[in-house]
Amino acid sequence: DVKVTQSSRYLVKRTGEKVFLECVQDMDHENMFWYRQDPGLGLRLIYFSYDVKMKEKGDIPEGYSVSREKKERFSLILESASTNQTSMYLCASSPGTLTTQPQHFGDGTRLSIL
Amino acid sequence: GNSVTQMEGPVTLSEEAFLTINCTYTATGYPSLFWYVQYPGEGLQLLLKATKADDKGSNKGFEATYRKETTSFHLEKGSVQVSDSAVYFCALKTGANNLFFGTGTRLTVIP
Numbered sequence: 001d002v003k004v005t006q007s008s009r010y011l012v013k014r015t016g017e018k019v020f021l022e023c024v025q026d027m028d029h030e031n032m033f034w035y036r037q038d039p040g041l042g043l044r045l046i047y048f049s050y051d052v053k054m055k056e057k058g059d060i061p062e063g064y065s066v067s068r069e070k071k072e073r074f075s076l077i078l079e080s081a082s083t084n085q086t087s088m089y090l091c092a093s094s095p096g097t098l099t100t101q102p103q104h105f106g107d108g109t110r111l112s113i114l
Numbered sequence: 115g116n117s118v119t120q121m122e123g124p125v126t127l128s129e130e131a132f133l134t135i136n137c138t139y140t141a142t143g144y145p146s147l148f149w150y151v152q153y154p155g156e157g158l159q160l161l162l163k164a165t166k167a168d169d170k171g172s173n174k175g176f177e178a179t180y181r182k183e184t185t186s187f188h189l190e191k192g193s194v195q196v197s198d199s200a201v202y203f204c205a206l207k208t209g210a211n212n213l214f215f216g217t218g219t220r221l222t223v224i225p
Binding site: 006090102 | 144
């Protein structure tokens with residue numbers, strides 16, 4: 001089974017801090033994704049990466065950056081955390097380029113910015 | 115453009131009742147369709163998928179049929195259990211990376 005592991009289930013940070021969310025997958029997938037999930041808004045794509053050191057903006061990249069130095073690891077960075085970034089963050093990965101292949105998700109990180 | 119519309123929740127059912135969660139989509143090209151489930155406090159798990167018209171995806175007693183003529187992918191289960199209480203997301207994929215989600219439908223099953 002595919003395993004996508006997010007480093008923290010719950011995280012509390014303060015406004016203005018630099019925050020790192022880490023995600024690791026164990027299936028040698030090319031593609032990795034970061035979403036945020038908010039009530040009534042569903043999942044929104046922040047950034048994705050289709051290869052090491054490659055990244056693409058999703059629907060809501062403002063206030064975030066990402067890093068993919070190794071194929072198995074994809075980090076989401078909040079450069080200067082703000083209260084409106086309090087949310088559930090979900091990492092996902094998928095293999096290859098076929099439309100038929102689903103994304104596999106981690107358990108999520110619930111981030112609170114105080 | 116691409117979009118997914120799910121029925122508004124929440125849905126509350128008694129144990130052993132029949133479940134339908136409606137999902138319709140708008141897409142360019144030939145999308146694959148997915149249902150994901152999110153149990154309380156967890157991430158999303160793939161429940162089932164269908165990759166072409168008239169395909170039926172099934173898993174854990176849940177079924178959904180890819181209906182191109184009605185652009186629908188409704189989720190059904192004949193007899194729900196308390197353990198099925200979760201949020202269900204319909205999603206479509208049109209390329210390597212583009213996964214579009216509905217807003218989710220919360221299901222609560224009471225004994």
